[in-house]
Amino acid sequence: MSLNIPETKNPRVVIVGGGFGGINLAKHLKHAPVQVVLLDRNNYHLFQPLLYQVSTAGLEPDSIAFPLRGIFRKQKNLVFRMAEVTGIRAEENILETGIGELHYDYLIFATGSNTNFFGNKTIEANAIGMKSLIEAVQIRNYVVKQFEESLLLTDPEQIKAKLNFVMVGGGPTGVELAGAFAELRKYILPKDYASIPQNLMNVYLIEAGPRLLASFSEQTSQKTLKSLEELGVRVMLSTGVKEYDGKTVTLSTGEQIQSHSLLWSAGVKGVPVHGLPQDIILPNGRILVDDFNKLKGFKNVYAIGDIAQMTNDPRFPKGYPMVAQVAIQQGVNLAKNILLEMNGKVEKPFHYKDLGSMATIGRNRAVAEFAGIKMSGFPAWVVWMIVHLMSLLGFRNKLVVFINWFYRYFTFERGTRIIIKRGAANIVKLRQTVAS
Amino acid sequence: MSLNIPETKNPRVVIVGGGFGGINLAKHLKHAPVQVVLLDRNNYHLFQPLLYQVSTAGLEPDSIAFPLRGIFRKQKNLVFRMAEVTGIRAEENILETGIGELHYDYLIFATGSNTNFFGNKTIEANAIGMKSLIEAVQIRNYVVKQFEESLLLTDPEQIKAKLNFVMVGGGPTGVELAGAFAELRKYILPKDYASIPQNLMNVYLIEAGPRLLASFSEQTSQKTLKSLEELGVRVMLSTGVKEYDGKTVTLSTGEQIQSHSLLWSAGVKGVPVHGLPQDIILPNGRILVDDFNKLKGFKNVYAIGDIAQMTNDPRFPKGYPMVAQVAIQQGVNLAKNILLEMNGKVEKPFHYKDLGSMATIGRNRAVAEFAGIKMSGFPAWVVWMIVHLMSLLGFRNKLVVFINWFYRYFTFERGTRIIIKRGAANIVKLRQTVAS
Numbered sequence: 001m002s003l004n005i006p007e008t009k010n011p012r013v014v015i016v017g018g019g020f021g022g023i024n025l026a027k028h029l030k031h032a033p034v035q036v037v038l039l040d041r042n043n044y045h046l047f048q049p050l051l052y053q054v055s056t057a058g059l060e061p062d063s064i065a066f067p068l069r070g071i072f073r074k075q076k077n078l079v080f081r082m083a084e085v086t087g088i089r090a091e092e093n094i095l096e097t098g099i100g101e102l103h104y105d106y107l108i109f110a111t112g113s114n115t116n117f118f119g120n121k122t123i124e125a126n127a128i129g130m131k132s133l134i135e136a137v138q139i140r141n142y143v144v145k146q147f148e149e150s151l152l153l154t155d156p157e158q159i160k161a162k163l164n165f166v167m168v169g170g171g172p173t174g175v176e177l178a179g180a181f182a183e184l185r186k187y188i189l190p191k192d193y194a195s196i197p198q199n200l201m202n203v204y205l206i207e208a209g210p211r212l213l214a215s216f217s218e219q220t221s222q223k224t225l226k227s228l229e230e231l232g233v234r235v236m237l238s239t240g241v242k243e244y245d246g247k248t249v250t251l252s253t254g255e256q257i258q259s260h261s262l263l264w265s266a267g268v269k270g271v272p273v274h275g276l277p278q279d280i281i282l283p284n285g286r287i288l289v290d291d292f293n294k295l296k297g298f299k300n301v302y303a304i305g306d307i308a309q310m311t312n313d314p315r316f317p318k319g320y321p322m323v324a325q326v327a328i329q330q331g332v333n334l335a336k337n338i339l340l341e342m343n344g345k346v347e348k349p350f351h352y353k354d355l356g357s358m359a360t361i362g363r364n365r366a367v368a369e370f371a372g373i374k375m376s377g378f379p380a381w382v383v384w385m386i387v388h389l390m391s392l393l394g395f396r397n398k399l400v401v402f403i404n405w406f407y408r409y410f411t412f413e414r415g416t417r418i419i420i421k422r423g424a425a426n427i428v429k430l431r432q433t434v435a436s
Numbered sequence: 437m438s439l440n441i442p443e444t445k446n447p448r449v450v451i452v453g454g455g456f457g458g459i460n461l462a463k464h465l466k467h468a469p470v471q472v473v474l475l476d477r478n479n480y481h482l483f484q485p486l487l488y489q490v491s492t493a494g495l496e497p498d499s500i501a502f503p504l505r506g507i508f509r510k511q512k513n514l515v516f517r518m519a520e521v522t523g524i525r526a527e528e529n530i531l532e533t534g535i536g537e538l539h540y541d542y543l544i545f546a547t548g549s550n551t552n553f554f555g556n557k558t559i560e561a562n563a564i565g566m567k568s569l570i571e572a573v574q575i576r577n578y579v580v581k582q583f584e585e586s587l588l589l590t591d592p593e594q595i596k597a598k599l600n601f602v603m604v605g606g607g608p609t610g611v612e613l614a615g616a617f618a619e620l621r622k623y624i625l626p627k628d629y630a631s632i633p634q635n636l637m638n639v640y641l642i643e644a645g646p647r648l649l650a651s652f653s654e655q656t657s658q659k660t661l662k663s664l665e666e667l668g669v670r671v672m673l674s675t676g677v678k679e680y681d682g683k684t685v686t687l688s689t690g691e692q693i694q695s696h697s698l699l700w701s702a703g704v705k706g707v708p709v710h711g712l713p714q715d716i717i718l719p720n721g722r723i724l725v726d727d728f729n730k731l732k733g734f735k736n737v738y739a740i741g742d743i744a745q746m747t748n749d750p751r752f753p754k755g756y757p758m759v760a761q762v763a764i765q766q767g768v769n770l771a772k773n774i775l776l777e778m779n780g781k782v783e784k785p786f787h788y789k790d791l792g793s794m795a796t797i798g799r800n801r802a803v804a805e806f807a808g809i810k811m812s813g814f815p816a817w818v819v820w821m822i823v824h825l826m827s828l829l830g831f832r833n834k835l836v837v838f839i840n841w842f843y844r845y846f847t848f849e850r851g852t853r854i855i856i857k858r859g860a861a862n863i864v865k866l867r868q869t870v871a872s
Contacts, residue, residue: 001585001588001589002588002590003588004587004588004589004590006631042854042855043580043584043853043854043855044854044855060496060497060498060499060836061496061854061856062496062498062854063496065854065856066854067628067853067854069628070628073627073628081584081587081588082584082855099588100588133854133856134856137856144479145518148479148517148518149437151440151517152437152438152439152440152517152535152536153437153440154438154440191509192503192505192506192509195442395843396839396840396843399839399843400496400836400839400840403832403835403836403839404832404836407831407832407835417479417503418478418479418480418497418498418501418502418503418569419478419479419480419518420497420501420569420570420573
């Protein structure tokens, strides 16, 4: 097997990663006289902002994943290959992958980020991260299984340990997860597991800093805290997680919580490819780039999105936030710059245009800040839904997600709380092939 | 952990299996003075007739699975537990499960059937069965992976082996699978994998008997054969599969086909529980029952659906066909009989009312036979869609499936051809818990 990329006389632009940055860069090279090679370990683009809804049985995994071949079917200058990048030999302009090598004229890393456990191996071994589709599906399976198994127990302390769900990290993901779990407690528990007293299930949200949603205004943080507490979430601010062995969460205050489920969204980190010089890789795994997303010391290698650290904006002295909007805008800007450079013109430095941020907390509850406006409650929730529906790729996905939300709104029901588990013997072969 | 079933003074009816038979039996006991205990290894009812569409990327797995708790939320006399049945001690009226024992007054096995490889261990080790949701999802992953990997090959013989899909068994499942694969070849291959010549992908349907759909009329068999051949399927009748080592299919004619994908739907068998007397278990694993679905020699133990073999109908000397309609009707009849028996009245023997059969072959193509009417082509296809949509449980599932079909009809697109694979390290823990 080899990558089997067609020969071309045009410059070859190799993009590693089909996330928000990668696909926007590729799209904006559609009419350029280049060959675009897009590589991703998966064959789909994942709409990460809605991942937490898959893990809490609100959406099917298929609704938030869109096949990359579908996105680029009409882009004649693009070749997609499912491949894992293993290294780079920059002096030769060669990228190494699990299925062969590839010469590039331009190389862009758009590989995103992974869960960051900040070096705590015990937590890493026992906590649950949430960055991939399979993780979200398995969290859903795991959570429903906790509910089912709680029915088999009689000791309230044992039931509590099964139904205590602890979220770590008070950013948008942690807030959205905590809200979704609180809604499972409020709407699903009394209906489907009526024999379990509601006070045996508790949802915790633990944040090391003094407030939730640190990137929002103080006022929005307060509203978020109030909304979550109204939903029954136990929010603990200025509190860190010291240790977690799979059964007991030990907090920085010395307090302990019995829980089989610690969901970690307290940080993300980059995972840079093998072969890059160590002096441009930061402790959080991000790669240092200049104002044009070019790797320091390189001529034709770039990084965009979460994996890139650019510090040309005084508002963001530690680099831009690791959010979709930065990745999208850097992708679009880099596409323009590659064309400018090919035509011998002067490239344009990246400037981030903050379009605002939002987070949903639950039914009729969200917060949003954009263009100097602060919204909360029902209006913010409607805006949140519209923005996310519009951003989803593909008509089919939009419609299916809309129906799920509409249905859930009026029935308080979660359609997809099924446990897909393996069992049949002759699956072993399939699993080995697919997992490899 | 224990099953933790509430004590009751009413007779306890234990149903093993939440398929078509089990849920219809349970539903018809809704107003009876009994405690119904429903056990299933999964927490959902699976709509098996559409499983082949999940495996060919036409439907999301969640659309054809419905949580059992959702179905029975309003049935106050029913308790559901996710449990695997391991044995029976009939003399004590005790059922054994993986999480404890349970006393029953009435016990019903509605455990369905599994793939039957007729004792050929090599085929069993290398072929792919299709009876469970996880199998269907993994087939989808596997098939899309074959397409992706075919792009990495240059030798036409190697590409052929990857893109030859061999279905064994000319019953409805085999016919529907072959039609769906032929449509992947016709509509998806040229669009998404345009660099691969269509003649390198071939779909085979192999049937040991002299015609397809043996339970239908001769005329319908002919029409099905014609339709499949028009779609490009290579149908081989009166041909058996002698051996399959994962790479080469050896046929009874001596002919060989290179293929990495053999999908086996040539037979099903029952898997009876440990502890039943061997003399009432047939070689195909079905349990002999009398006209009232009662196990021969038992007073209060029954079997319904695929697992039961009843021979009171001269039209079906080898027992009723293993289809949903038989299971549903037996479930309803048994519910009535349990009530009659409790009231000291005479039970009614089961009589099968054949409502007809249908199979879909592809876009605008199906066959149907009911009430003496034979349909084919577009009208049969419309009837097939309506019947299957109406039979799906739950409004949400109906709507999502309808949208997928509608969308696919006009776009020739398959929405869900994503490969969900595992990769992240800290999934190991989740996998172990969920798979156990």
